[in-house]
Amino acid sequence: MTDAAAPRLGFARPSRKLLIGSVAVVCFFIAWQAVFLFIPYNSLFITKPSLMFAALWRLTLSGQLFFDLGASAAPFFYGLIAAVVVGVPLGIVMGWRVRVGQALDPLMTALYASPLVALAPLVVIFLGVGIGGKAFIVFLLTVFDFVFNAYAGVRSVDPLLLNVVRSFGGGEKDLYAKVIFPSVIPYIVAGGRIGVGRALIGVLIGEFFAASEGVGYGIVRFGNFFALDSMFAYILVVTVIAVVLTQGIRWAERAGFPWRIGQ
Amino acid sequence: MTDQRLDLALEGLADTPADESAPAASIWQRGEPFVLGLLGILIVLLIWEAVPYVVTMKAGTKLFFTPPSQVAVTLWELFATGAIWAPLGVSAAGFAVGLAIAIVVGLPLGILIGRSATLNALFDPFITAFNATPRLVFLPLVLLWFGLGLWSKVVIVAFGAVFPLLINTHEGIRNADRLLINVVRSFGAGEWDVVRMVVVPNALPYILTGLRLAIGRAVLGVVVSEFFGSDQGLGVMMVQAASQYKVNIVFAGMIVFMTLSLTMTSILKLLERRLSRWRPQRVAGE
Numbered sequence: 001m002t003d004a005a006a007p008r009l010g011f012a013r014p015s016r017k018l019l020i021g022s023v024a025v026v027c028f029f030i031a032w033q034a035v036f037l038f039i040p041y042n043s044l045f046i047t048k049p050s051l052m053f054a055a056l057w058r059l060t061l062s063g064q065l066f067f068d069l070g071a072s073a074a075p076f077f078y079g080l081i082a083a084v085v086v087g088v089p090l091g092i093v094m095g096w097r098v099r100v101g102q103a104l105d106p107l108m109t110a111l112y113a114s115p116l117v118a119l120a121p122l123v124v125i126f127l128g129v130g131i132g133g134k135a136f137i138v139f140l141l142t143v144f145d146f147v148f149n150a151y152a153g154v155r156s157v158d159p160l161l162l163n164v165v166r167s168f169g170g171g172e173k174d175l176y177a178k179v180i181f182p183s184v185i186p187y188i189v190a191g192g193r194i195g196v197g198r199a200l201i202g203v204l205i206g207e208f209f210a211a212s213e214g215v216g217y218g219i220v221r222f223g224n225f226f227a228l229d230s231m232f233a234y235i236l237v238v239t240v241i242a243v244v245l246t247q248g249i250r251w252a253e254r255a256g257f258p259w260r261i262g263q
Numbered sequence: 264m265t266d267q268r269l270d271l272a273l274e275g276l277a278d279t280p281a282d283e284s285a286p287a288a289s290i291w292q293r294g295e296p297f298v299l300g301l302l303g304i305l306i307v308l309l310i311w312e313a314v315p316y317v318v319t320m321k322a323g324t325k326l327f328f329t330p331p332s333q334v335a336v337t338l339w340e341l342f343a344t345g346a347i348w349a350p351l352g353v354s355a356a357g358f359a360v361g362l363a364i365a366i367v368v369g370l371p372l373g374i375l376i377g378r379s380a381t382l383n384a385l386f387d388p389f390i391t392a393f394n395a396t397p398r399l400v401f402l403p404l405v406l407l408w409f410g411l412g413l414w415s416k417v418v419i420v421a422f423g424a425v426f427p428l429l430i431n432t433h434e435g436i437r438n439a440d441r442l443l444i445n446v447v448r449s450f451g452a453g454e455w456d457v458v459r460m461v462v463v464p465n466a467l468p469y470i471l472t473g474l475r476l477a478i479g480r481a482v483l484g485v486v487v488s489e490f491f492g493s494d495q496g497l498g499v500m501m502v503q504a505a506s507q508y509k510v511n512i513v514f515a516g517m518i519v520f521m522t523l524s525l526t527m528t529s530i531l532k533l534l535e536r537r538l539s540r541w542r543p544q545r546v547a548g549e
Binding site for chain 2: 016017019020021022024025028045099102103104105106107110113114115116117118119120121122125126197200201204205208209216219220223228231232234235238239242243245246247
């Protein structure tokens with residue numbers, strides 16, 4: 001926003017920000033490592049970055065990390081896909097048919113506001129601790145992100161554009177292809193960005209409750225063994241995945257839908 | 264930065280007020296969305312209630328099924344016997360202390376990074392990383408550090424709630440009108456005056472939006488931390504009920520959490536609307 005006033009700074013500013021940010025992260029790890037020169041180190045309580053990265057390396061080499069990642073990734077994707085398949089059409093219908101929207105809106109809002117996480121114990125008892133249970137928790141937590149975003153996307157369709165297409169003789173098919181989909185898809189992607197974070201929560205909850213594999217299970221197990229270096233390594237992995245997913249989608253939004261940046 | 268505002272807009276979308284383009288609408292027309300919404304909920308509840316009469320369930324499945332009427336009875340009993348107050352109080356304490364800490368940390372930090380580009384660049388990687396990461400991964404660690412009980416709950420609640428507050432405050436501060444800031448400066452105001460007279464009033468609606476999102480996250484934090492690492496509270500009650508197949512109590516607890524969350528967020532929504540009424544640019548439809 002401010003960049004427009006000073007195009008000369010437009011390039012310098014983001015790179016300066018990136019530089020300061022990277023320096024801050026590096027300093028953070030150095031300070032974390034260095035602080036144990038001054039205070040006693042208790043391996044049952046915290047770990048050092050050096051040990052954490054060593055553990056990460058060890059777990060990567062042994063294949064344990066990839067095994068757990070794979071076990072967590074399957075329910076993550078199944079749940080998300082199910083949420084898109086159910087949520088997007090529902091949201092589009094709610095947006096397109098005004099009365100359907102009015103009838104379902106309060107129900108969906110109430111469900112969205114309720115801590116559906118609370119159903120996790122029931123889901124785990126009912127569907128088991130395997131892929132099914134975890135995927136269903138992911139689905140429950142993310143489906144409303146897609147419903148509400150598709151709903152908002154349809155409602156944001158510019159009636160003027162619809163009329164233009166109609167005036168030039170466009171049929172129902174053209175309306176969908178030329179106006180509705182282009183305006184709904186960015187909303188769905190934005191819903192996906194919010195949903196990805198909640199999906200991660202869903203996978204972790206499923207694995208914390210009861211599981212025999214997966215990243216969440218790994219974190220709990222390492223915690224129980226006081227293997228804090230491995231535990232921190234897994235936490236770091238989850239952090240990196242979360243950042244890459246959300247920032248990746250954000251980047252894709254900017255690259256794919258440049259017309260939305262100003263909105 | 265626009266995308267963060269997009270997030271806010273999207274998260275607030277569920278409550279966009281209905282179109283007020285027809286001022287001469289009859290009572291029925293104005294009441295229609297409300298009636299339809301009520302009908303929608305009622306129909307779902309009726310279908311749910313009718314399931315056992317239509318479908319014959321296996322004994323195993325029956326263990327997990329409960330009609331809404333049973334849930335209502337359980338909810339009533341919990342309140343009538345007073346059994347709910349002790350766990351609810353424990354949960355409320357964790358919620359209140361955690362949210363208070365989030366406000367005390369989030370607001371000043373948000374103002375600071377909103378006013379200083381360097382501080383913003385310094386904190387941005389951590390805020391992005393910790394905001395994107397589900398705080399659940401830290402739960403085993405927090406339990407290790409703070410033990411079972413109030414404080415690990417408070418930490419989880421505060422950790423989740425601080426980021427919406429921080430990010431929204433930052434966004435609101437950054438969006439302050441340059442012109443107004445320059446005017447106040449021309450009249451000899453220092454940084455403190457600028458913050459007090461222009462920046463914070465401008466950021467107030469953003470801060471309230473942040474607070475609303477923070478409340479939602481705080482409630483989730485209470486549930487999650489009580490599920491995995493606590494000895495008392497409403498969430499603990501629900502997990503224990505689930506393991507004893509007392510499905511009614513699980514749903515009743517969920518309804519209590521949902522009601523509290525909805526009540527608090529709608530109060531804040533009203534406040535947001537009330538407090539942004541003075542804004543000239545909103546009136547002008549900018």
